[in-house]
Amino acid sequence: MxxxxxxxxxxxxxxxxxxxxxxxxxxxxxxxxxxxxxxxxxxxxxxxxxxxxxxxxxxxxxxxxxxxxxxxxxxxxxxxxxxxxxxxxxxxxxxxxxxxxxxxxxxxxxxxxxxxxxxxxxxxxxxxxxxxxxxxxxxxxxxxxxKDPPFLSENIPDVIPVEQLYKTPSIPRRLVIFGEDYLSLEAASTFRALGAEVTVVTASDSFMDDIDETIKRELHRQFKKQKIRVMTGATECNAVAGENPIFEGIKSTGERIEIEADTIAYSGGRxxxxxxxxxxxxxxxxxxxxxxxxxxxxxxxxxxxxxxxxxxxxxxxxxxxxxxxxxxxxxCGVAATFSFDCMPTIIQTQTPLATVGLTEAEAIEAGYQVVAESSPMRASGYTSLLRQTEGVVKVVRDKESHLLLGFHAIGAGAVELIEKATLALEMAGRDEDFSYPYSPHPGFGELWSETVDRTIEKKARSIEYQ
The missing domain is CATH 3.50.50.60 (FAD/NAD(P)-binding domain)
Structure with a gap:
């Protein structure tokens, strides 16, 4: 009342x-x-x-x-x-x-x-x-x-939003995650590292198409190395109640999916x-x-x-x-606007992923003369000291203007490196802005100069698009 x-x-x-x-x-x-x-x-x-x-x-x-x-x-x-x-x-x-x-x-x-x-x-x-x-x-x-996924037609115990995984009293032995957003990937990587058998199921025929191809390949490799099973193209999905819930579906190839799990978690948007x-x-x-x-x-x-x-x-x-x-x-009367330009994406998988700006494919489609180069994380002495040498760093720039167009990284230090990349994009950074300044040695920052030097000097490879 x-x-x-x-x-x-x-x-x-x-x-x-x-x-x-x-x-x-x-x-x-x-x-x-x-x-x-x-x-x-x-x-x-x-x-x-x-x-x-x-x-x-x-x-x-x-x-x-x-x-x-x-x-x-x-x-x-x-x-x-x-x-x-x-x-x-x-x-x-x-x-x-x-x-x-x-x-x-x-x-x-x-x-x-x-x-x-x-x-x-x-x-x-x-x-x-x-x-x-x-x-x-x-x-x-x-x-x-x-947002509940279409396959969830009833309230079934142990079929929960991904966020609720962090309330569970114990690590599930068998975990199915439906989704491919950052919440799904973080949960898959984390719970696998803590001992769960993890299967990631997506409705799309491919996996993480919105990130740069080089980083996507490395993410696939990392998931394979961690023994995280990925099943794409799952349609007509359903969750069946029982002593343990069963995830059912049909792949785009016609193959049936049937996975028994202790917990099924989903992330179908908000x-x-x-x-x-x-x-x-x-x-x-x-x-x-x-x-x-x-x-x-x-x-x-x-x-x-x-x-x-x-x-x-x-x-x-x-x-x-x-x-x-x-x-x-x-x-409050202060000039301000918001834009999605220069907004980084960070995914805290066990091998962290961070990306900002245009992917190589997006830059080519936008009409830039693209120079793209990658450096393995092991190129930094610091990652060797940390014993975390997995991953890769990629720089995408315009050949004519030398402007930074995109920065993408997966591995230890990716989150730390993305802050510099975001600032560089916002300030229209060019090659000299990365090659001239000092970088602490040893440190993650050396990966910047290492990768940019590759694009300038073409030591390893140089890709030109007319």
Missing amino acids: VVGEIIHEKDVVVIGAGPAGYEAALRAAQYGRDVTLVDRSRSGGECLHTGCIPSKLLAISARKMWDSAPGVTMDPEFSMQQWHSEKVEVVERLEKGLKMRFKSNNIECVKGSASFLSSERIGVEQGEKFEVWTFQHVIIATGSRP IGNIESLCLEQAGIEVSGNYISIKDTCETSISRIYACGDITEGPALAIKAIKQGKTAADHC
Whole structure:
């Protein structure tokens, strides 16, 4: 029952406390705006509590199991129970840190469910209390939820979204993962490293076509080496309940698939959490389950912004954070726009993968005279010291202008290297910008100069496209 109505006036109201929401709230508060942050759950959103942080934490644990160093001997054991306990400590510490930042920036935090009453007012239901806010600006950042795949027609135990794998009490002995996005690949690699028998099933006839061919080949090789089974072209899929769930399907070749598993996990995309917002009350335009936005993150209604998973594009925290800051900047009078250009993709498999800019094929299709060169990770003395020599680094540049067009890497150091690549693309970096500066020796950065030198001097191979 809702009784009473309290009306507040605010500069900026942010709906949702995930990465997009909390970054938007902090940014607006730092500009001196009076900010209220409304969320019906815990600060940090799914990224902190069920997604990014738990998945990366388990990936790190899996890597540590297989780390080695000269003169060091060990016989590691993994305890899922202990991991869960320490995961809770990490998540709670990060959430506490967020709340301290809210407090130090004078951000009012309200726990409740928000919805639009008009384009000028929102209501927040908090149990039996209902409050109304008028605002100068609203930033919507309510995130998303997993989309059920077509084959899941009923609720079957042990058939779960990939995110729920990080809540399981133990490592499943046999794990089937349906999907080929970063969540699926990270989970497959991590759980295999911790002892699970893993099969990755995809509906597409090929695997990871959106990454550079050189990196894709290396990813295939790594999965094969890790004994992760990959089955592509699976159609007419179904999950059958039983003592253990069975994944069924038919491959595009006509071959039947039948895999018994302890757990079937799926990642079939995300759905924006927009239903309870009553967007029609404010006249906000939507496209399917997403809110339509301009490059400033402003919606079809002036003064109302949207960012993160409720907007079209990849459901990535890196996108959400950037959009949250863009929305806050713009509503505070600071010129800002958002673009998917120069946005890196990072996949924390056991051999990490990171990519930004154009692939070699995309650069050729765009009409550039492409020079592309690769260096094996073992070309860096640092990877030898770490005993992590698997992988490859690839640079794609324009022959005529020497501009960097794309950077792609898989292996130890890929995530560290991608930051330099992203900055270089943003600043229109050329050959001399990579070959001239000093690189620490030994260090991952030497892979940059090693690979760029190959494109300049054509020591190994040079590909020219007229």
